[in-house]
Amino acid sequence: MLNAKYKKQLKDELKRLDSVKTAKRHEKVIEGFTSDGAPKAKIGKKEYGIFNSNDYLGLRHNKKIKTAEHKASDKFGTGPGAVRFISGTMKPYVELENEIAKFHGKQAGMVVSSAFAANLATISSLLSPQSKDSKVEGSVVVISDALNHRSIIDGVRVASLKNPESKQIYQHMDYEDLDRVLDENSKKFDRAVVITDGVFSMIGEYADVKALRRVVDKYQSKYTLGVMLIVDDSHGVAAFGKTGRGCEEVSNGKSDVLVGTFGKGFGADGGYVVADKVVIDYLREAGATYIYSNSFAPGTAGAALESVRLVNSDKGQKLVQKSRENIEYFKTGALKAGFKFVCDSQHPIQALLIADPVKCGNLTAELFKKGFLVTNISYPIVPKGMDEIRVQISAAHTKEDIDEFVNALISSWK
Numbered sequence: 224m225l226n227a228k229y230k231k232q233l234k235d236e237l238k239r240l241d242s243v244k245t246a247k248r249h250e251k252v253i254e255g256f257t258s259d260g261a262p263k264a265k266i267g268k269k270e271y272g273i274f275n276s277n278d279y280l281g282l283r284h285n286k287k288i289k290t291a292e293h294k295a296s297d298k299f300g301t302g303p304g305a306v307r308f309i310s311g312t313m314k315p316y317v318e319l320e321n322e323i324a325k326f327h328g329k330q331a332g333m334v335v336s337s338a339f340a341a342n343l344a345t346i347s348s349l350l351s352p353q354s355k356d357s358k359v360e361g362s363v364v365v366i367s368d369a370l371n372h373r374s375i376i377d378g379v380r381v382a383s384l385k386n387p388e389s390k391q392i393y394q395h396m397d398y399e400d401l402d403r404v405l406d407e408n409s410k411k412f413d414r415a416v417v418i419t420d421g422v423f424s425m426i427g428e429y430a431d432v433k434a435l436r437r438v439v440d441k442y443q444s445k446y447t448l449g450v451m452l453i454v455d456d457s458h459g460v461a462a463f464g465k466t467g468r469g470c471e472e473v474s475n476g477k478s479d480v481l482v483g484t485f486g487k488g489f490g491a492d493g494g495y496v497v498a499d500k501v502v503i504d505y506l507r508e509a510g511a512t513y514i515y516s517n518s519f520a521p522g523t524a525g526a527a528l529e530s531v532r533l534v535n536s537d538k539g540q541k542l543v544q545k546s547r548e549n550i551e552y553f554k555t556g557a558l559k560a561g562f563k564f565v566c567d568s569q570h571p572i573q574a575l576l577i578a579d580p581v582k583c584g585n586l587t588a589e590l591f592k593k594g595f596l597v598t599n600i601s602y603p604i605v606p607k608g609m610d611e612i613r614v615q616i617s618a619a620h621t622k623e624d625i626d627e628f629v630n631a632l633i634s635s636w637k
């Protein structure tokens with residue numbers, strides 16, 4: 224039985240989180256979605272316009288993708304049965320890995336249960352050797368953007384680097400600062416690994432992969448074992464760039480290792496990593512969340528495969544184009560109405576600067592009353608005074624949906 228004192232501590236902590244209004248567990252229960260036009264969420268007896276989803280191309284209700292999911296689960300079952308090296312790899316996983324590697328122009332790919340798990344596997348394996356007998360040697364410094372996602376931070380933690388100096392941070396998106404950190408460490412370590420989010424999901428700004436590449440390559444020969452660039456573009460893939468390839472495409476630069484998710488723009492679920500074949504082969508030997516944890520279900524692999532093919536097709540490319548048009552349409556409407564943005568983002572994430580936590584909370588609550596879902600973000604997730612309403616625009620929205628939403632924003636603000 225749970226110790227009474229410990230139980231009280233848990234209850235007190237939950238109360239504290241409620242009182243500072245940062246509790247996340249009071250989740251809205253969606254009972255279904257409407258089926259015509261842009262899907263709305265059914266909550267209780269009402270329908271809500273969705274402006275807070277990562278389903279950037281509106282693919283999670285796509286009929287072809289759902290059929291592919293059903294076909295794959297009919298053929299291969301509803302679960303993976305065991306991890307792949309034990310029970311055998313089912314074909315949809317292999318096809319998906321090949322397809323996603325090709326999509327990003329990399330040699331090979333590996334899928335895992337989520338992008339979070341992909342980061343744990345990738346980062347820890349590429350920072351720390353897996354056993355005393357390993358042929359992978361040499362000291363390593365990891366250099367992270369100051370605002371990287373929690374899964375990147377945890378990937379570095381799991382690596383358990385012994386030397387505190389081997390974990391360095393550069394100022395957010397400040398590549399001169401990255402240059403300084405790479406320079407300062409070049410005589411101390413054999414190898415450096417630079418890691419960044421692609422799109423930073425709180426405000427929709429993005430890493431300039433070309434500029435990063437330039438700095439990284441400047442130091443390639445100053446470290447005996449070189450410098451590697453890892454980009455986690457979970458919010459960028461199937462959302463951003465002329466053809467939906469994400470930050471690499473937008474900034475015309477290449478990472479060495481790219482992590483992504485099928486659970487946002489692709490409208491399915493699960494994570495992946497794409498890189499040179501030797502890196503992927505090594506990750507299959509070293510990545511704990513690949514070796515000791517199931518992949519997603521074969522049906523999900525079938526859905527993700529269909530989605531990657533769809534995004535690549537003319538139909539998918541039209542959705543990417545529509546997403547861009549919708550973003551511009553929303554920005555124009557919101558600016559005309561007098562709202563300010565935290566930054567000038569070209570990504571579906573559009574953060575309205577409210578600059579006050581109470582007003583931010585009230586605006587979200589008022590929009591909910593009017594039938595719209597958005598997310599308010601305040602300190603400590605963003606700095607004090609940068610409280611925002613995070614709006615996410617989808618290719619599934621119509622111009623009328625966006626007009627209605629902007630009108631609701633205006634009347635709620637008043």
Ligand SMILES: Cc1ncc(COP(=O)(O)O)c(C=O)c1O
Pocket residue numbers: 337338339340372374420421424455456457458483484485486493494
């Ligand atoms: C940068 C980044 N990486 C990883 C993830 C996690 O993705 P997944 O849900 O596939 O684990 C997210 C999602 O919030 C993210 O923003």
